[in-house]
Amino acid sequence: xxxxxxxxxxxxxxxxxxxxxxxxxxxxxxxxxxxxxxxxxxxxxxxxxxxxxxxxxxxxxxxxxxxxxxxxxxxxxxxxxxxxxxxxxxxxxxxxxxxxxxxxxxxxxxxxxxxxxxxxxxxxxxxxxxxxxxxxxx
Amino acid sequence: xxxxxxxxxxxxxxxxxxxxxxxxxxxxxxxxxxxxxxxxxxxxxxxxxxxxxxxxxxxxxxxxxxxxxxxxxxxxxxxxxxxxxxxxxxxxxxxxxxxxxxxxxxxxxxxxxxxxxxxxxxxxxxxxxxxxxxxxxxxxxxxxxxxxxxxxxxxxxxxxxxxxxxxxxxxxxxxxxxxxxxxxxxxxxxxxxxxxxxxxxxxxxxxxxxxxxxxxxxxxxxxxxxxxxxxxxxxxxxxxxxxxxxxxxxxxxxxxxxxxxxxxxxxxxxxxxxxxxxxxxxxxxxxxxxxxxxxxxxxxxxxxxxxxxxxxxxxxxxxxxxxxx
Numbered sequence: 393x394x395x396x397x398x399x400x401x402x403x404x405x406x407x408x409x410x411x412x413x414x415x416x417x418x419x420x421x422x423x424x425x426x427x428x429x430x431x432x433x434x435x436x437x438x439x440x441x442x443x444x445x446x447x448x449x450x451x452x453x454x455x456x457x458x459x460x461x462x463x464x465x466x467x468x469x470x471x472x473x474x475x476x477x478x479x480x481x482x483x484x485x486x487x488x489x490x491x492x493x494x495x496x497x498x499x500x501x502x503x504x505x506x507x508x509x510x511x512x513x514x515x516x517x518x519x520x521x522x523x524x525x526x527x528x529x530x
Numbered sequence: 531x532x533x534x535x536x537x538x539x540x541x542x543x544x545x546x547x548x549x550x551x552x553x554x555x556x557x558x559x560x561x562x563x564x565x566x567x568x569x570x571x572x573x574x575x576x577x578x579x580x581x582x583x584x585x586x587x588x589x590x591x592x593x594x595x596x597x598x599x600x601x602x603x604x605x606x607x608x609x610x611x612x613x614x615x616x617x618x619x620x621x622x623x624x625x626x627x628x629x630x631x632x633x634x635x636x637x638x639x640x641x642x643x644x645x646x647x648x649x650x651x652x653x654x655x656x657x658x659x660x661x662x663x664x665x666x667x668x669x670x671x672x673x674x675x676x677x678x679x680x681x682x683x684x685x686x687x688x689x690x691x692x693x694x695x696x697x698x699x700x701x702x703x704x705x706x707x708x709x710x711x712x713x714x715x716x717x718x719x720x721x722x723x724x725x726x727x728x729x730x731x732x733x734x735x736x737x738x739x740x741x742x743x744x745x746x747x748x749x750x751x752x753x754x755x756x757x758x759x760x761x762x763x764x765x766x767x768x769x770x771x772x773x774x775x776x777x778x779x780x781x782x783x784x785x786x787x788x789x790x791x792x793x794x795x796x797x798x799x800x801x802x803x804x805x806x807x808x809x810x811x812x813x814x815x816x817x818x819x820x821x822x823x824x825x826x827x828x829x830x831x832x833x834x835x836x837x838x839x840x841x842x843x844x845x846x847x848x849x850x851x852x853x854x855x
Contacts, residue, residue: 426688428688428689428690429688429689431688431689432686432688432689435689437686437688437689437692438636438637438686438688439633440597440633440635440636441636443596443597443635445594445596467730467731468730468731469731469760469761469762471760471762471792472731472760474828475660475760478555478659478660478828478829478854479654479655479660481555481556481567481590481854482569482590482655482657482660482854483601483654484592484599484601484629484631486554486565487554490554
């Protein structure tokens with residue numbers, strides 16, 4: 393059932409064009425995540441799933457898809473995020489791992505579990521990942 | 531002289547070593563989760579005996595292993611650049627924090643050790659580089675304990691709701707507890723509750739608690755509320771606390787409203803209005819602050835501010851340089 397849902401999501405993404413999609417490894421314990429749950433992972437307010445630490449991946453600063461992600465998912469400004477991570481560092485938290493390319497993201501998702509990241513829908517061709525959430529870029 | 535050169539060398543080295551990779555600080559020990567970093571603050575306050583002071587040079591470290599995390603912070607404090615401070619030992623070595631955190635599950639954590647409780651906004655960002663002004667509102671030092679040695683339970687529901695309970699019940703050993711060197715109230719009892727709500731760029735919090743000062747055995751009860759809002763162009767933050775004690779000397783209210791305007795990408799103007807009534811020192815006054823903040827990089831901040839007191843003779847200019855590394 394979850395495989396069918398993933399295929400339907402992938403097909404709908406292809407039809408609509410550029411969206412940001414939250415993706416995970418194929419063994420990720422959940423098939424979907426709510427926006428608040430995604431925010432909790434990417435802001436390191438939540439780091440475990442089923443007692444396992446989740447690898448959370450971010451794109452490089454200035455990347456179009458990251459700008460979109462921060463706007464439509466995190467709802468944070470650049471200054472707000474800078475302030476947030478300075479404070480988080482003092483409290484013992486680090487920001488998500490920064491990956492340099494989509495292929496690196498997909499490679500991590502194939503080899504690490506649990507792991508999540510996000511990608512431009514038009515760049516998503518691998519079927520070895522789960523699509524957890526999708527949102528349109530403004 | 532040697533001390534000044536050493537301190538300034540550390541300062542310059544840290545500025546130069548900072549990598550421009552955004553939001554990343556400290557040095558990760560290869561093949562481990564151990565991260566080592568720190569911060570330093572240097573302030574100029576014309577009203578202080580030692581006008582130039584290295585307030586803090588601190589080492590920060592943290593590591594995670596499965597459901598356990600550890601955070602530590604060791605500070606060298608009050609290093610005068612004029613060689614006048616603390617004549618006996620020159621500097622204070624302070625174990626500021628040592629926290630052992632256990633994640634019960636995805637939403638719940640328990641923390642034990644010496645830590646900053648979840649009370650108020652300033653207590654969660656207690657070092658200068660995390661703040662928009664060098665001086666702090668009256669409430670930060672007088673309405674609730676800054677440091678707690680005990681346990682804290684935290685429940686985090688998604689990104690939105692967070693509840694915490696703080697518990698401290700112990701005996702203070704002044705030989706080990708250096709809080710008195712930091713001009714803090716030393717407590718041996720502290721029970722507190724805090725709720726934080728966060729929704730995108732808006733957050734508000736509610737706090738309440740009781741603490742007992744270890745020497746006077748004086749119990750104080752406090753409660754407070756606060757909110758924050760951030761936008762592309764400005765940030766606004768306000769808090770109001772009240773405190774009642776088991777004697778007549780209490781603090782009926784202490785509150786502030788602070789606004790930060792982003793005038794340029796790296797430059798801000800900060801305004802703060804503050805009002806408090808403190809029966810312990812028999813004063814009721816208003817303070818006004820106008821400040822300028824410059825962050826050339828993510829990890830360094832220059833601040834200069836003028837603070838006007840309506841009653842106390844403390845009108846002055848305060849400035850600081852802080853580095854996070």
